[in-house]
Amino acid sequence: MTLARRIPWVLAGAALAHVAAVQMLPRFIVYVVRHRLERAVGVNHILHSPLPDSTWHTIVMPSPDLLYSVCAYNVSDRPLLVTADVPQGYWSVSAFADNTDNFFVQNDRTASHGRVRVVFSSQPGFKDPDRGVVVQVPSSTGIILFRQLVLDRNELARAQQIQNGATCAPL
């Protein structure tokens, strides 16, 4: 086959590599983050981080005003229970599918009674025996991220106390 005849095959191969790379990249990067978390604290366990500074390289583009806690979830076998005390200022718990989509978020104003109880499940129609919010996950693995605003550094110890009260564990 002449070189000219091979050009369409080269272009087709390039298009295939292009689409495959773009499609696979989000899942690959989430997989890497999950893998790191699993090595650090295990799956379905929460990791509480200090306020981000220039040495903080856990997740790109961190906000230096937020305390982050993160949990790599896997609900293939059992649902996951997330609980947290809700502070006065801005606070949220959000969930991300293995393709980076943000499929759930609840903040301090949408949460009720000062405490959050959310069950993440892959089973359609699952009911929480303790009447918490039940979220059906779009992917059985992903990431749950807590954000807590700390505007006054003098309040950091109190904020970290609240942060440490958040849990992420199989139901």
Added chain:
Amino acid sequence: MPRARNLLTSTGLVVLSVVLGLGSAALSIRIVSRRGAIRIGPWATSTTVGSREAGMYERAAVAIHALFVLNRAETIYYRAHVDDSGRELDARCDYQIRGRPLDSRWWSITAYGSDEFLIANAQDRYSFNMANLAREPDGSFFIRASSRPQPGNWLPLGGKGHVSFTLRLYVPSAEIAAHLERATLPSIAGECR
């Protein structure tokens, strides 16, 4: 011999395919991450970032440059990689960021290095937010972003390489969440030495 040459050519063309495919993918993702669907002066954002409606290029851009961003009902992220005149933001330059308070529950402006992480500086100053900004008498604000010490609201830039600014609007007003293009955002005037 011709057979060996044929095999070598085929291998070379396969490698060329992969390089072209990966290179064009990287370029496309970079363009999508920088341009955004909505532009206001030097700032760019998207209505679908972080959501299930995001396209494949936007998801890939999020994975590399802004992993785990929230959807726009919760937070809007405006990013600037250029100044008002369209020049790439550079840590060797000085920038004046001028604006008025933004219509959201909480907002902040953060500087990032080319690696998308916070820029090391002796002051441990990485951002300004609605609570810690010194305001002008008329309520507006003025941030000086520079690698050299500056009076007032000084946002250190570190001194080398490309930098970017991210404006976060946590729980934006319903008006802004519905019309991201209508927000009145700060200007970024650059001066390079």
